[in-house]
Amino acid sequence: MEKKATRHGYSEALIEMGATNKNIVVLDADLSRSTSSELFKKKFPERFFNVGVAEQNLLGLAAGLSLMGKIPFASTYSVFASGRAWEQLRTTICYSNLNVKIGGSHGGILTGPDGASHQALEEFALTRVLPNLTVFVPCDFLEAKKATIAAAELKGPVYIRLGREPLPVLTTQETPFIPGEGLLMKEGRDVTIIACGSLVAEALQAAALLEKEKISARVINIHSLKPLDENIIIKAARETKAIVTAEEHEIYGGLGSAVSEVVVKNYPVPLEMVGLADSFGTSGAPEELMRFFHLKDVDIVAAVKKVITRKG
């Protein structure tokens, strides 16, 4: 399967939109090569602003540009976008409900050798508590591209979680991307794996492994963490009566928590979570870290077996 990074889907969409929509402007904080926003800069240098190593000002300038009718995309590492500049995101952008888009690249453990300081494992928790904010977590290059285009079309603030590592391209040009709607990737009866981002590919592999053991697993891709598609989650709880969540993120405050909130309120069923648990990351090769932190298909398989034993 072809592999491409979500950050490149983001920049490709920016360039495509930039050609027709003169209001699209892009900002970066000295990471334009890494976030890949430099591809936009090459094409439209007059609409690119490098603010230097100053993430709080990055979001402030983007806010000001949005108030003058621009559609600013602010790019930096997600640990800085969602962490260092969190209060600017909260008070300046979300409280004012400004039309600012944020591309947080290098999210998650796959950031690899840079280690814990650069591996954003808290951004779902930090962003999904913010009123007015839409949060996208695309699972592949094409979905990232669609999420970026959807972000420009939506009115209001949007945060997009992007990654450094190439991921398998699971979706097609034709796969719909509807903000706020989960995507059914595979039908199944015995259990539902609800995943986002890089873990969608692992979830599909896990479902294939489970198939061999006569366990039929449904796979849902939550590309919109906020607003969250409650219906698809409740339906899964009702029909398969067991859920496993999988994310390249802390389970506390992340997708696991978000899905649990829906399940507990509406249709309680046993639920297991795959993700980091109250832990920082560490340096290592991306794939190695996925194994080290138990984020692989086999780990999802183990969680499925556990959750099935808990079914009534």
Next chain:
Amino acid sequence: MDIAQLEEQAKKIRQDIIKMLGAAGSGHPGGSLSSTDLMTALFFNILRQKPKEPRWPGRDRFILSKGHCAPVLYACLAELGYFPIEQLLTLRKLGSCLQGHPSCQDVAGVEVSTGSLGMGLSVATGMALGAKFDQSDVRVYCLVGDGELQEGQIWEAAMSAGHYRLDNLCCIVDNNDLQIDGRIKEVMNVYPIADKFKAFGWQAMEIEGHDFKQILAAYDRASKTKEKPTVIIARTIKGKGISFMEDQEEWHGKAPNKELTAKALKELE
């Protein structure tokens, strides 16, 4: 307005501020009163605006980065007809559009929500950058406090405004020399202010912030300056106009009770 009219208008604004805070029972008189003359000159003589059409694209922009001084902004907006003057007495009450700190989703004339210090100058810089990009002659003004200059984001913004040579941006520092915990110099020294901005490529002016002649001259010079943003460092007196509040840090964030409200209003007659 001529200077006598501005002085009369400023007195009205100060009366509004005292009435609002008296009715609210909480809020920030000190900085609202110290910046009243700067704000009056700006809102009544300088800003191009259409109060009946608050989203008019050609308007000059104003951002109150020191959001706790919302009363002075609300009073200016109400006196200009952005909303009915009676609404001022709903300040800080449940259901009122006049939040304790300005919310742009609630009040016509508020460009962006503020209240957490240090954030406004970045937004103003982004607006000025957007206006330049559009080759529009819109000017952007931002009022900051002197204590607020202790926030790091202010200097990120100052660096970028100088870098982009935003001569359509004017930052006004309400230099009343007091912050919540005391004298600026004693809490955390931010002086010299002018030299710091100059180092980032700004034109810096130091004026008396209660002298309308100097205030108007500074705004005029800022608007004629090319290739550089301007900072006007205005020496002011916290609580200006009310004898018992003047230069007293305790009046930073405390509303007058009924008796003191009446006393303050009497002084403003």
